[in-house]
Amino acid sequence: MPRNNDLERMALQFVIDAGEEGILQSDMWKRLKVTSREGSRLAKKFEEKGVVERRRVLHGGRWTYKLFSMIKPVTIDSIMDCPCMICDDLDKCFEGGMLSPLNCSDMTAWVNPDIEPSQPDPVT
Numbered sequence: 001m002p003r004n005n006d007l008e009r010m011a012l013q014f015v016i017d018a019g020e021e022g023i024l025q026s027d028m029w030k031r032l033k034v035t036s037r038e039g040s041r042l043a044k045k046f047e048e049k050g051v052v053e054r055r056r057v058l059h060g061g062r063w064t065y066k067l068f069s070m071i072k073p074v075t076i077d078s079i080m081d082c083p084c085m086i087c088d089d090l091d092k093c094f095e096g097g098m099l100s101p102l103n104c105s106d107m108t109a110w111v112n113p114d115i116e117p118s119q120p121d122p123v124t
């Protein structure tokens, strides 16, 4: 039987792999070859951590839970509109440099579009 951390990793991977369809809690513990009690404990632990949502569903005439991942797999699409992709200063930009992602307004706006652009510091 896998160790606890390995078991949690495998369980979470099953939920992530299930994608938008989700996975029945009972299917997860069957695939993990653990008891229903252990499977429920894992599912509740994931829910408490906010990485999994448990939704009550009717399945085969019985109420059970379906697990949905709150972790979305990263895809290349998620960074296609990153300003760095078309920035002429990419080769001059690094942490601690004159140009840095830490002080780049384009990067800040991309990471959090709700933040108002800051005014430039007044020249003294």
Ligand code: SF4
Pocket (backbone or CB within 6 Å): 083, 084, 085, 087, 088, 089, 090, 093, 094, 099, 100, 101, 102, 104, 105, 106, 107
């Ligand atoms: S963080 Fe800003 S300055 Fe640096 S490469 Fe990206 S867009 Fe260009």
